Amino acid sequence: MVKEALDVxxxxxxxxxxxxxxxxxxxxxxxxxxxxxxxxxALIGPSGCGKTTFLRALNRMHDLTPSARVEGEVLLDGENIxxxxxxxxxxxxxxxxxxxxxxxxxTLSIYDNVAAGLKLVGIRxxxxxxEAVERALKAAALWEEVKDRLRAPASxxxxxxxxxxxxxxxxxxxxxxxxxxxxTASLDPxxxxxxxxxxxxxxxxxxxxxxxHNMQQAARVSDYTAFFLNGEMVEFxxxxxxxxxxxxxxxEAYITGRFG
Amino acid sequence: MSxxxxxxxRRRYWVERLMLALVALGTLLAxxxxxxxLAYALFQGAGALNLDFFLKDMRPPGEAGGGLRQAIVGTxxxxxxxxxxALPFGLAAGILLAEYPDHPLNPYLRLLSDTLNGMxxxxxxxxxxxLVVKPMGGFSGLxxxxxxxxxxxxxxxxxxxxxxxxxxxEVREAGLALGLPxxxxxxxxxxxxxxxxxxxxxxxxxxxxxxxxxxxxxxAFGSPLLELNPLKPMDTLPLRxxxxxxxxxxxxxxxxxxxxxxxxxxxxxxxxxxxxxSRRRF
Amino acid sequence: xxxxxxxxxxxxxxxxxxxLALGVVALALLMAYELYRGGSLALGRFGLLGFxxxxxxxxxxxxxxxAWPYILGTLIVSLSALSLSFFPALAAAIFAAEYxxxxxxxILNFLLDLMAAVxxxxxxxxGIFVLAPWLRDKLQLPLYLWAAEHAPGLLPxxxxxxxxxxxxxxxxxxxxxxxxxxxxxxxxxxxxPREHREAAYALGATRWEVMRxxxxxxxxxxxxxxxxxxxARAVGETLAVTMVIGNSHKLPYTLFGGAATMPSVIANxxxxxxxxxHLSALIAVGFLLFLVSMAVNFxxxxxxxxxxxxxxxxx
Numbered sequence: 001m002v003k004e005a006l007d008v009x010x011x012x013x014x015x016x017x018x019x020x021x022x023x024x025x026x027x028x029x030x031x032x033x034x035x036x037x038x039x040x041x042a043l044i045g046p047s048g049c050g051k052t053t054f055l056r057a058l059n060r061m062h063d064l065t066p067s068a069r070v071e072g073e074v075l076l077d078g079e080n081i082x083x084x085x086x087x088x089x090x091x092x093x094x095x096x097x098x099x100x101x102x103x104x105x106x107t108l109s110i111y112d113n114v115a116a117g118l119k120l121v122g123i124r125x126x127x128x129x130x131e132a133v134e135r136a137l138k139a140a141a142l143w144e145e146v147k148d149r150l151r152a153p154a155s156x157x158x159x160x161x162x163x164x165x166x167x168x169x170x171x172x173x174x175x176x177x178x179x180x181x182x183x184t185a186s187l188d189p190x191x192x193x194x195x196x197x198x199x200x201x202x203x204x205x206x207x208x209x210x211x212x213h214n215m216q217q218a219a220r221v222s223d224y225t226a227f228f229l230n231g232e233m234v235e236f237x238x239x240x241x242x243x244x245x246x247x248x249x250x251x252e253a254y255i256t257g258r259f260g
Numbered sequence: 261m262s263x264x265x266x267x268x269x270r271r272r273y274w275v276e277r278l279m280l281a282l283v284a285l286g287t288l289l290a291x292x293x294x295x296x297x298l299a300y301a302l303f304q305g306a307g308a309l310n311l312d313f314f315l316k317d318m319r320p321p322g323e324a325g326g327g328l329r330q331a332i333v334g335t336x337x338x339x340x341x342x343x344x345x346a347l348p349f350g351l352a353a354g355i356l357l358a359e360y361p362d363h364p365l366n367p368y369l370r371l372l373s374d375t376l377n378g379m380x381x382x383x384x385x386x387x388x389x390x391l392v393v394k395p396m397g398g399f400s401g402l403x404x405x406x407x408x409x410x411x412x413x414x415x416x417x418x419x420x421x422x423x424x425x426x427x428x429x430e431v432r433e434a435g436l437a438l439g440l441p442x443x444x445x446x447x448x449x450x451x452x453x454x455x456x457x458x459x460x461x462x463x464x465x466x467x468x469x470x471x472x473x474x475x476x477x478x479x480a481f482g483s484p485l486l487e488l489n490p491l492k493p494m495d496t497l498p499l500r501x502x503x504x505x506x507x508x509x510x511x512x513x514x515x516x517x518x519x520x521x522x523x524x525x526x527x528x529x530x531x532x533x534x535x536x537x538s539r540r541r542f
Numbered sequence: 543x544x545x546x547x548x549x550x551x552x553x554x555x556x557x558x559x560x561x562l563a564l565g566v567v568a569l570a571l572l573m574a575y576e577l578y579r580g581g582s583l584a585l586g587r588f589g590l591l592g593f594x595x596x597x598x599x600x601x602x603x604x605x606x607x608x609a610w611p612y613i614l615g616t617l618i619v620s621l622s623a624l625s626l627s628f629f630p631a632l633a634a635a636i637f638a639a640e641y642x643x644x645x646x647x648x649i650l651n652f653l654l655d656l657m658a659a660v661x662x663x664x665x666x667x668x669g670i671f672v673l674a675p676w677l678r679d680k681l682q683l684p685l686y687l688w689a690a691e692h693a694p695g696l697l698p699x700x701x702x703x704x705x706x707x708x709x710x711x712x713x714x715x716x717x718x719x720x721x722x723x724x725x726x727x728x729x730x731x732x733x734x735p736r737e738h739r740e741a742a743y744a745l746g747a748t749r750w751e752v753m754r755x756x757x758x759x760x761x762x763x764x765x766x767x768x769x770x771x772x773x774a775r776a777v778g779e780t781l782a783v784t785m786v787i788g789n790s791h792k793l794p795y796t797l798f799g800g801a802a803t804m805p806s807v808i809a810n811x812x813x814x815x816x817x818x819x820h821l822s823a824l825i826a827v828g829f830l831l832f833l834v835s836m837a838v839n840f841x842x843x844x845x846x847x848x849x850x851x852x853x854x855x856x857x
Contacts, residue, residue, distance in 0.1 A: 064743060066643070089269070089746050097744035103737045107759035116755060117745040122268030166741065173746065272748055279750040283641060286633020287650075290724060293717035294657050297668045304671075349569075352562030360556070369563060371843065372570045378771070378839040379832070380778025382805050383573060386828045389812075390576045410569060417566055443555035471661030474780035474805065478812045498663045502781060505667050513671065520664040527659040535652060 009037035009207045010058065010095075010177055015072035017053050017062060025050030025057075027232035030072045035177070040199060040208040042218035042239065045228035046259065051211045054228065055179050058209065059095040060088040076177075093121070096175035100182040102162035104154040104169075111150040113165055117173040132172050139205070140168035141198050160191025164198070171206070178202070180210040184217065196221050215255065219243050227251045301524055305517030313518055318484045318500070324511050328519055330486040331500040337488070338401050338480055338496055339470045342408030343462070350413045350465075351458075354420020359446055369417075376414035384410040385475030393479055401487065401494030404480025408469040415468060419461030423454045460537040467530040471523055473498035497523060574832065581826025583819060593826060599791045599807075601815070607823035609804070609830060611793050616803040616834070618708065618795065619783065620776035623715035628769060631720045635727035635765075640753065651728070658721040666785030669714045670706075674786055677713070678705030682798045701796025706788035708801045714782050722772040723765070730764020730849065731757055763849025770842030777835055780805035804831040 011034040016026030025031060031054055035041050043051040053062075060081060062068040073080045081091045104113050114133045123129060133150070137143040142164040146157075154165060163183060170178060184192040199208060199221050212218050218225050219239060226236040227248075235242060235251045246252045253259060312327040319326035353373060357366055388407035393399060427450050435445035451458065473496070476482070481493040482503060497519050504516035578585075584607055585593055596608015638650040682703030689696040701707065734757045742756040758765075788800025789810055795801040802810075804827050815821045 059744065061740065061744065064740070089748060092744055092746040097740075099737050099741060099744075101735075101737045103741035105738070105742075105756060105759065107762075120272070120745065120747055120751055120755075122271070169745065272751070276748045276750045279753075280641065283633045283637050286630040287637040290627075290630035290634040290720045291650075291653055291657075293665075293668075293714075294653060294660070296672070297660065297665060300668055300672055301664070349562050349565035352559050353566045356559050356563040360559075363560075365560070365563065365567075369566060373566055374843050375836060375839045376566070376570055376573075378774040378778070378842070379573075379835055380780060380805055382778070382780045382808055383577070383828055383832055383835075386580070386808070386825060387573050387576055390580050390825070391572075413566055413569060417563075441549040442552045443549075444551070446555075467659065471659070471663070473661070473663045474809060477809055481813070498661055498781075501663045501667060502785070505663070505670055505785060516667055520667050523661050523664055527661070528656060531652065531655050531659055535655075 006034075006039075007037040008034045009077065010035040010209075011075050012054070012057070013073040013075065015054065015057055015070070015074060017050075017057050018069045018071075019065070020067045023231050024053035024068075025228070025231050025233075026072070027230065031233040033226055033233060033236055035207060035209055036224065037207050038203055038205070039223040040203050040210065040221055041224040041226065042222035043209065043211045043226050043228060044213070044215055044218050044254075046254070047213065048230075049228040050231040050233075051226075051228040052181055054233070055181055055209060055211050056097075058177070058179055059092050059097055061097070063088050093173055094175055095177045095179060096170035096173065097179045097181065098163075098166050098170050098183050100185045102159055102166055102186070104157065104162045104165050106153070106155040108154055109151045110146050110154050110157070110165065113154045114168045114172050116169060121173070133168075136168040136172035139171050139202065140164045141194065141201075142168055158191075160187050160194060163187060163191065163195065167195075167198070171202075175206065177207045177209065180208065182211055182213060185213070192217075215243075227254060229254070298524065301517055301521045304514060305519075305521040308514045308518035309521060313515075313522075317486050318495075320484070321507070321509055321512070328497065328500055328515060330483065331495045331497045331519070332522075333486060333488070334401065334480070334483070334494040335470055335496040335498075337490065338404045338476070338494055339408055339466055341402070341405035341490060342412060342469060343466055345405060345409035346412035346416055346465070347462070350416025351420050353413070353417035354422075354424060355446065355451075357417070357421040358424035359442075359450065370421075373414045373417045377418060380474070381411055381472050382474040382477075384408075385477060385479050388475065388479045396491070399479060399481035399493040401480050401490040401492065404476045404494060404496070405490065407475035407479045408472065411472065411475060412465045412469050415465040416461060419464065420458060423457030423461055424450060426457065427453050456537050460534045463530050464534055467527050470496075471498055471527065473502050577825060577829040577832050581822055581829045583822035584826040585822075585829075587819065593823075594830060597793055599823075601811070601817070601820045601823075605819060607819070607826075609823075609827050611791055611795075612802055612804040612807050612827060613830065613834075614793070615708075615787075615795065615801045615806075616777055616831075619711050619715060619787070619801070619803055620773055622708075622712045623719060623776045624769060624773050626712065626716035627720045627772065628723060631723035631768070631772070632727055632765065634720070634724045635731060635768075636753065638724075639728045639731040640749070640757070651725075654721040654724055654728075657718075658725070660718075662718070662779060662781040663785075665714055665718055666782035669710060669782060669786040673714060674705035674710050676705075677710055678703055682709070686798070699796060701799025703798045704788065704800070705798075706786055707797070707799045708787065708795055709797055711783045711787040711801070711803075714786055715776050715779055718779065718782060719772040719776050722775055723768040726768030726771060726846075727761065727765040730761035730768070733764070734760045760852075763845060763852055767842055767846035767849055770838060770845055774835060774838040774842055777838060778805060778831070780809050784809045804828075804834075 013032050014030030016030045017024040043055060045051050056062055057070055058074055062070055070082060074082060111133055114136050115129050118129060118132055157165060184195050222239045225239045225242045227234045229250055235248045243255060246255055314327060315329055316327035317330045318328060353369060356363060357369060385407045387410060388403045392403035392406050431449055431453055432445055435449045476496055476499050480496060482499040483493045483495045487494045501516050501519040504512040588596060593609055595610050597610050598604060598606040598608045599611060600606050638647045686700055686703045689700055738756040739752055742752040747755060783803055784806040787806055789802050790800030791802060808824050808827055812824055815824055
C-alpha cells in the first residue's frame with residue numbers, strides 16, 4: 001500500500017479530560033491522534049465513549065466547564081493550544097465548531113447570522129461582508145435557496161437549512177479546522193444526504209473532524225476513523241482499513257454490530 | 261495575526277472588561293440598600309431588643325420601657341386567623357389547577373389568581389373595610405384577618421399549584437392502579453407526598469402577610485393594649501412600627517427599629533426554611 | 543371528562559373543590575364590584591373622567607375631589623423607580639446567572655428573595671430616619687443653595703428641600719422593586735439553551751459578546767416581563783412611599799417637594815374621613831388603582847406567556 005506524504009494539521013498528545021474525579025476521555029495514557037490536513041477524520045463509538053469529550057478539547061470548549069481538567073497537549077500546526085498564555089478566543093477562530101442541534105440565532109436575519117462571526121472580529125465594510133456571506137453560503141450549499149431572502153429571519157428556515165446556516169456561519173470566519181459534533185443527528189435523511197455531500201466538497205478547503213454515532217456515515221464520508229470505547233481511543237487508521245481489517249477485537253465487535 | 265485583527269481584539273477585550281465592571285457595579289448598587297437597611301436596623305434596634313420587648317406591652321408616650329408584646333401577639337392572631345380563612349380557598353384553587361388540568365375554569369382561575377397576586381395590598385384592606393368593618397360598625401382584628409386572608413388566597417393558590425405539579429405522575433398512577441378513587445388519590449397520596457412543599461408555601465404566605473401594614477390601617481387599626489378578642493381593634497408589628505416611626509418620641513423610634521429587626525429576622529428565617537425545604541426531592 | 547368521575551365520592555370532591563376555587567374568582571369580582579360601588583357616590587358626583595382628571599382635592603372647604611394629583615404622582619414615582627432600578631436589576635441578574643461562581647450565585651439568589659420579602663414599613667423606616675435626612679443634607683440642600691445663587695430659574699422645579707418628597711420616594715421604591723426584575727431576568731437568562739451559548743463561544747466570542755449575541759436576545763421577553771412585574775409592585779407600594787413622600791396634594795410636583803400617590807392618599811386619609819363623600823372619593827381612588835393595577839398585571843402576564851412560547855419554540 002502506498003503511503004501518502006501526509007500533512008498533520010492538528011494532533012493530540014496524551015490528551016486526558018477529567019470532570020472532577022471522573023475520567024471523560026484518555027484512559028490508557030491519554031489520546032494521541034493525528035488529524036490530517038484537508039482530510040475528514042471521523043470519531044465513532046457508542047454513547048458515552050468519550051468521542052464528543054475529545055472533540056470539544058480540540059477547540060478548548062472545556063474552558064467553559066468549571067469542573068473540567070485537560071491534561072496533555074493539542075498541537076495546531078505544531079503549537080500547543082493549551083500552552084499558558086494562549087487565548088482560547090483566537091483558537092476558536094482557527095478551529096470552528098458545528099453542533100448537533102442547529103443553533104441559528106433566531107432573532108437575527110440569515111445574513112446577520114452568517115456575518116455574526118465576522119462582525120465580532122470588527123469587519124464592518126459592507127462589501128467585504130457581502131462577499132464573505134455569499135462565499136460562506138455557497139460553500140455550505142445554501143446560497144441558491146436563500147439568496148433572495150437574506151434579510152429574512154433565520155427562524156423561518158427548515159432544520160436542514162438551519163444546520164447548513166450554522167455551517168455557513170462557522171465557515172464565514174475562514175477556520176482552518178471545522179469540528180462537527182453529530183451534525184446530522186437531528187436531521188431527516190434528505191438533509192443528511194445534502195450535508196454529507198457538502199462535507200466531501202468542504203474538505204478541499206478545510207480539515208474536518210466529525211463525531212458520529214452512525215457508522216455507515218463514517219464509512220461513507222471519512223478518510224480516517226478513530227474508534228472510542230469507555231473513554232479510551234481504541235484504534236485509529238484509514239477508514240477503509242479500520243472497517244475491513246480492524247486490528248482490535250473491540251473495534252471488530254463494534255463494527256459488526258455486536259454492541260453499541 | 262494581521263494588525264487589524266490585533267487592534268480589533270484589543271478593543272473587544274477592553275469592552276469585555278468594561279462590561280464586567282458595569283455588571284459588577286450594577287450588582288453592588290442593586291444590593292446596596294438591602295445591606296444598609298439591615299445594618300441600620302441592627303445598630304439602631306438591637307439595643308431595644310430585650311426580653312421585655314417580647315413580654316411587656318406598650319407604655320404610654322413619654323414613658324420609657326415596656327415592649328411590644330401586644331403587637332407581636334396581635335400579629336400572630338390576625339395573621340393566623342387570616343390564614344385559616346384563606347386556606348380552604350387557596351388550597352382548593354391550587355389543587356384544582358394542578359390535579360384537574362383540563363378543567364374549563366382553569367385558564368380564568370390562573371389569570372385571576374396571578375392578577376390578584378399583583379394587586380396592591382391596600383385594596384384588600386378596602387374590601388375588608390367595606391365587607392366587615394362597615395357592617396360591624398368598627399375596627400376589629402377580625403376584619404384585619406379578612407384583609408390578610410384575601411391577600412393570602414392567591415399566594416396559596418399559586419404555591420399549592422406549583423408544589424403539586426412537581427409530584428411525579430407515577431404517584432397518582434400507582435394509586436389509580438390500586439383502584440382508589442380520584443379523591444382518595446389526591447387526599448391520601450398526592451397531598452402527603454407534597455407535604456413539605458405545601459407547608460413551605462403556607463409558611464411563606466404567612467410571613468408575607470405578617471409584614472403587611474397597609475391592609476390593616478383601617479381594618480385591625482392597631483391598639484396600645486393587648487387584645488385577644490378579635491372583635492376589637494388589634495395591634496400588629498408592622499402597624500405599630502409605622503405608628504412609632506411617625507411619632508416624635510426617641511424611645512419609640514428605637515422600638516420601631518427593633519420591630520423592624522424582628523420582622524427582618526422572621527422573614528430571613530422563613531426564607532431560609534423555604535430554601536432548605538425545596539431542596540428535598542421526592 | 544364526565545366519564546372519569548363516576549364514583550360518587552369523586553363527584554362530591556370535585557364539586558367542593560370547584561366551589562371553593564370559585565372563591566378566588568369571587569374575590570376578584572367582589573373587589574371590582576365593591577370598589578366601584580363604594581366609589582360610586584364620588585364617581586357619580588364628578589363623573590369618571592372628571593374625577594380622574596380633577597386637580598383639586600379639598601375635603602375641608604371646597605368638597606371637590608379630583609384624583610389627578612395622585613394618578614400623576616403614582617405614574618411619576620413608579621415609572622421613575624422602574625427606570626432607575628432596571629439596569630442594576632439586569633446587572634444583578636446577568637451577574638448571578640453568568641459571571642458568578644455557583645456558591646456566590648446561590649447567595650445572591652437568596653438575597654434577592656430576602657429583598658422581596660422585607661416589609662414595606664421597614665424600608666419606610668429606613669427612608670424616614672436615614673435616606674431622607676441624608677438626601678436633604680448631602681444633596682438637596684446644597685443643590686438648592688447653589689441654585690438660589692447661580693440658577694434661580696431652577697428653584698420652582700426643585701422645590702423645598704425637606705428630604706421628604708418625590709426624590710426620596712423614587713429612590714426607596716427603586717430599591718424595593720429591584721428583586722422583581724432581577725429574579726425574572728435571571729430565570730430567563732438561565733433558560734437559554736446551552737447550545738446557543740456554546741455556538742456563540744465556538745465562533746470565537748468573548749463572554750460579553752456571547753451575552754449580547756445569543757443570550758440577551760432570547761431572554762428579552764422574560765426581562766421585559768420582569769420589568770412589568772416590578773412596575774405592578776411599584777404602583778401598589780403603600781407604606782414605604784407614604785412614609786417618605788411628604789404627602790402634598792398640590793400640583794405641580796417638584797423634585798424635592800412633597801407629593802402623593804394613589805395608595806398614599808388612601809393610607810393617609812382613610813381613617814380621618816368622616817363624610818360619606820370623602821370616604822367614597824377615597825374608595826374611588828382605590829377603584830382607579832385597581833384598574834391601573836389590572837392593566838399592568840395583564841400586560842406582564844401576556845408578555846410572560848409570549849416569552850414562554852418563544853423559548854419553547856426554540857427548544
